[in-house]
Amino acid sequence: MADVLEAAVRLIVIFAAFLTLPLLVGQLEHKVMAHMQARVGPMYAGGFHGWAQLVADGVKFAQKEDVVPDAADRTIYRLAPALALIPYFVALVAIPVGPGLVGQDLEAGVFFVLAVMGVGVIGTLMAGWASANKYSLLGAVRQVSQLMAYELPFVLAAASVAMAAGSLGFAEIVDAWEPWWLVWQLPAAIVFFVAGLAELNRPPFDMPVADAEIIFGPYTEYTGLRFALFLLAEYVGIVLLCFLTAVLFLGGWHGPFSDSWVWTLAKAGALSFVVVWLRVSYPRLRADQLQKLAWQLLIPVALLQLLLTGVVMVAW
Amino acid sequence: MSRSSGRGSGLFKGLGITLSTMTRRSITQQYPDVKPELPPRSRGVIALLEENCTSCMLCARECPDWCIYIDSHKEVIPAPEEGGRERSRNVLDRFAIDFSLCMYCGICIDVCPFDALFWSPEFEYAEFDIRNMTHEKDRLGQWMHTVPAPPALDAHAAESKELQAVRKKAESPPVAPPTTDGTSE
Numbered sequence: 475m476a477d478v479l480e481a482a483v484r485l486i487v488i489f490a491a492f493l494t495l496p497l498l499v500g501q502l503e504h505k506v507m508a509h510m511q512a513r514v515g516p517m518y519a520g521g522f523h524g525w526a527q528l529v530a531d532g533v534k535f536a537q538k539e540d541v542v543p544d545a546a547d548r549t550i551y552r553l554a555p556a557l558a559l560i561p562y563f564v565a566l567v568a569i570p571v572g573p574g575l576v577g578q579d580l581e582a583g584v585f586f587v588l589a590v591m592g593v594g595v596i597g598t599l600m601a602g603w604a605s606a607n608k609y610s611l612l613g614a615v616r617q618v619s620q621l622m623a624y625e626l627p628f629v630l631a632a633a634s635v636a637m638a639a640g641s642l643g644f645a646e647i648v649d650a651w652e653p654w655w656l657v658w659q660l661p662a663a664i665v666f667f668v669a670g671l672a673e674l675n676r677p678p679f680d681m682p683v684a685d686a687e688i689i690f691g692p693y694t695e696y697t698g699l700r701f702a703l704f705l706l707a708e709y710v711g712i713v714l715l716c717f718l719t720a721v722l723f724l725g726g727w728h729g730p731f732s733d734s735w736v737w738t739l740a741k742a743g744a745l746s747f748v749v750v751w752l753r754v755s756y757p758r759l760r761a762d763q764l765q766k767l768a769w770q771l772l773i774p775v776a777l778l779q780l781l782l783t784g785v786v787m788v789a790w
Numbered sequence: 791m792s793r794s795s796g797r798g799s800g801l802f803k804g805l806g807i808t809l810s811t812m813t814r815r816s817i818t819q820q821y822p823d824v825k826p827e828l829p830p831r832s833r834g835v836i837a838l839l840e841e842n843c844t845s846c847m848l849c850a851r852e853c854p855d856w857c858i859y860i861d862s863h864k865e866v867i868p869a870p871e872e873g874g875r876e877r878s879r880n881v882l883d884r885f886a887i888d889f890s891l892c893m894y895c896g897i898c899i900d901v902c903p904f905d906a907l908f909w910s911p912e913f914e915y916a917e918f919d920i921r922n923m924t925h926e927k928d929r930l931g932q933w934m935h936t937v938p939a940p941p942a943l944d945a946h947a948a949e950s951k952e953l954q955a956v957r958k959k960a961e962s963p964p965v966a967p968p969t970t971d972g973t974s975e
Contacts, residue, residue: 510808514818755804 485567488577492563496709497528503750504528510754531702538698545606546695554604555696555703558597562710565590569717570644572727572735582642584632587718591673594707595621598682601704602692613691616761617675617682623768624672624679630776631666634783635659635722648726656724658786662779663723665772667745670715672764674708676749678756681764716745830938833894834913837933838885842906845880849898849907857891858898859884859924887930889915890923908937 504527508515520526542548565587567577580586595617602614636642638659639650656663672679683691693704720726720741729737759767819826828834845862861884867877899907910933917923943950949957 506812509812509816512811512814512816512818514816514820517820751805751808755808756801 484577488566489563492566492710495713496706499709499712499746499749500528501525502746503753506747506750507754510751535698535702540698540700541695543606543695547604547606550600550604551695552700554597554601555700555707556597557600558594559703559707559710561590561593561597562707562714565714566710566717568644569714570648570721570726571717571738573645573733575735576645579645580643583644584636584642584647584722587714588629588632591711591714592621592625594711595673597707598692601696605692605695607695609688609690610692610694613682613684613688613694616688617692619761620672620675620679620682620764623765624669624772627665627768627772627776628669628673630773630780631662631669632722634662634776634779637780637783637787640787644721644726648721648728651725651728653725653728659723659779659783661775662783663719665776665779666723667715667719667748669768669772670719671749671752672768674711674715676708676712677753678759679764680758681761684758712746712749713742716742716749719745828911828913830911831909831941832911832913833896833909834911835889835909835915835933836887836892836896836899836930837908837910837912837937838887838927838930839906839908839934840882840885840927840931842904843882843885844904844906845882846903848901848903852897852901854895854897855891855893857888859886859888882927885927885930886924888924890920908934910934910936911938912936 504524505515516524516527518524519530542551568580568583568587570576570579570583598617599614602610602612602617605611635647635655638655639647641647641650675682683693688694693701696704717738720738724741724745725737726741727733727735727738729740845860847860850856850858850860860882862880862882864878865881867879869876896909899909912933915925
């Protein structure tokens, strides 16, 4: 009975984080992007500097009509947002924030999270296919080709740090982590972060939803709450990527003065700022540039990093 | 970008620009909450001083897009004394400017010989229907109080003709009072 209760409490806490952290990142994006463009961003909702803007957006989305196109494959069309969102929630369960502060400590946590994150793209593909809209389909195909290219460096970079720690568990990796890994695993960290951004369709890798070319890609036909779920999935993805990078490459809860979950949150927060910063600074990559970046730069770098990690491990 | 700065340096330059922009104050004007600081003599709307208008129609005829509507009638003023001549004057019935046509060139204001039209800095007169953009003389008159005072003359400039005339009148000895009741002014 106590086990069930404890599991329930953990799940509720994670669910709360799952609903609030993406909103924080979204608000951060609103404000940071605005100020980087010499604007002020939302100022009205909630009174103080528009802090409730995303709540207001959510209310607006909930009020909208849920339209399903006539020619759409109704079941799949309706199912797609859930399939895009739920994998991220499942992945969040395995991410540790502090020592012992984790939904479920898995022995092969890295493997589990990377595998589950890859499922999310099926939701997008389903959305694009079922919408009966050529732009949606084009976007979905772009999304899948992008995932094919970036999943490999993503996994290779994670494999490097797992090899260095000699474990696939997050807690073990963080325990084995030492500050000089920041230099040793730097190429892997960069490859991991960039490939993660590309998997999440974040600008400058947002070609699948390029609004100037294909409206909003796979999400073109979606309205109301289902559309909001797709947006939520994107921001949960950012939260997840930032936590993953912080835990795998930046030492998680290790920090000056004392080890604490605060450090994990701070590192993830700083990384989400970087996500927004990159979005504001760079224009969208073309299809061929995307593929070139993945196959000609990220994968070789990830492989070399793997080699370097192996050599250091054997020689140590 | 020059080639000498090396490949990929633009990536960092871009990041630097966005970051430095973020640290500076944003240029947004919070308009409805904070009124804009318009320069003096901003040209917002055209105000009418009805008392000065003689219905001479010069403004309406000079207007490039014919957005000024003037109706008037003549009124006969009886002769002030026996055997005198009757005089007639124009009475303004309607003076309206259609601000959906007006292009704010200000020619009407320049051309008015009697100083009846003025630029006012007031600009908040948007309407939901384009037909409501035609403002009649009472509305145009309400904007008169927003018209700024004319710019001061230079320190050693000659006095204006009007002031000279008034001063002359005040300083000269009073003439004999009028014998009849003043029906004319």
